[in-house]
Amino acid sequence: MTSSGSERFEDVLVQGDAESFAFDLGPGYLGEALLPTQSVANAYSAVLADLPRAALSYGPELGPRPAREAVAALRGVDPDAVMMTAGTSAMLDVIACANRSHGGTIIVEAVSYDLANAVFRDHGYNIARTRSEETDPVQALTQSLEVHHASAAFIYLTPTLGNPTGRTMTIEQRNGVIELAQRFDVQIIEDDAYADHAEDADRPLSLAQLASGLVTRDHQPLVIGLGSGSKVLGGFAGFVRHRLSVSSDTTRAGSTPGM
Secondary structure: OOHHHHHHHHHHHOOOOOOOOOOEOOOOEOOHHHOOHHHHHHHHHHHHHHOHHHHOOOOOOOOOHHHHHHHHHHHOOOHHHEEEEOOHHHHHHHHHHHOOOOOEEEEEOOOOOHHHHHHHHHOOEEEEEOOOOOOOHHHHHHHHHHHHOOOEEEEEEOOOOOOOOOOOOOHHHHHHHHHHHHHHOOEEEEEOOOHHHOOHHHOOOOHHHHOOOOEOOOOOEOEEEEEEOHHHHOOOOEEEEOOHHHHHHHHOOOOOOOO
């Protein structure tokens, strides 16, 4: 394809108009030099050569087993506790659709991911923002739960490099949030899409890790952990760390997340 052809091709396939060398924080594009284009091309070529029919067919509902195993190895979890998706936003849509009590209130941070809020509203949820971002997050969440706990369906948080604030909760704050979720019996959706950008020494354990094994009164996982490869690898690939009950609910939803 010619250069002009490539430009026309790009114009109709991608959001925004950032130059190839630029980081576009709107849709979240990486600089072209950071994208593993050759590795991806090699992987696609190998799969298409060896498994052409499978590669171009519907995938399993939880996602390809090798991909789940790779994510599990990176995150230190069982492959059976991983579901692959077309991105965290897609999984938010599926979770909202499959929620056991459709509608209600979702408690979000004072400044939070705009697309997530739009997804929740599309499914009939009310959005309740915590108080100012300057307030201690545990104190702010306490105040919101005291008002909205009767109608609260979820708490939606981005505790590591929050979007768009860049704020990261301390380990003490994370434990405080988990204690609140237990006390008020409200599930947390942890959007951990940016966690891989944090320095290892500065990245606390995720809420999903800290709450491993904890469940709500109706035996749902206390924390549903979402992650993404798109912010470090490009493309759209997300995953959710789940228990079998979450897997069962989401794969019964009309918009099955499997790749």
